[in-house]
Amino acid sequence: MSHPKGFANVVYPATDLDASVAAFTALLGAGPTFQGPDFAAFDGGITLSSKPWVNHPLVFWTVDNLVETHAAMVAAGAAPLGEIADGSLAEIGTAEITHGDPATGIVDMPGSRLAVLRAADGNLIALNESVPMSW
The missing domain is CATH 3.10.180.10 (2,3-Dihydroxybiphenyl 1,2-Dioxygenase, domain 1)
Known part of the structure; x- marks a missing residue:
């Protein structure tokens, strides 16, 4: 079996993407490295999604x-x-x-x-x- 090599990323649900981006930008000290209409990705494996698969990280x-x-x-x-x-x-x-x-x-x-x-x-x-x- 291929065993996990480590943490890849965590996806956080974002009911208000703009507000979530602002909060994580303040927390991380930098804005997203990539942002689309329904998600934003930050360095360090943090992703925000307004269309998440589940309602928790x-x-x-x-x-x-x-x-x-x-x-x-x-x-x-x-x-x-x-x-x-x-x-x-x-x-x-x-x-x-x-x-x-x-x-x-x-x-x-x-x-x-x-x-x-x-x-x-x-x-x-x-x-x-x-x-x-x-x-």
């Missing part, structure tokens, strides 16, 4: 092989989650997955592959694998 772990780690976690009893129409997460097989692989919930994005699983103890485990960017 979500910690992502860096792995070398997301597919391998995902499969090992499922074999150990974790339930894969996928994004549904309202932008939240649901366990695979309980609702139509609208973004990502409908069988695994894995999402491919430019530069990253992401997945979220609910461990047998109920904790959410988010995985992030860096992949080459192809625009």
Whole structure:
């Protein structure tokens, strides 16, 4: 299994993105390194999202092989989650997955592959694998 290499980032929900950006800019002493219409990314692995998957901070772990780690976690009893129409997460097989692989919930994005699983103890485990960017 590909073991976590460490902390990748944490995504904070932002019901008011502008206010959240102002607060984190004050806290961190610098503005976002990148900002889009519904998210902002800061140095240090801090991301704000006005369309978060969950309504609490979500910690992502860096792995070398997301597919391998995902499969090992499922074999150990974790339930894969996928994004549904309202932008939240649901366990695979309980609702139509609208973004990502409908069988695994894995999402491919430019530069990253992401997945979220609910461990047998109920904790959410988010995985992030860096992949080459192809625009």
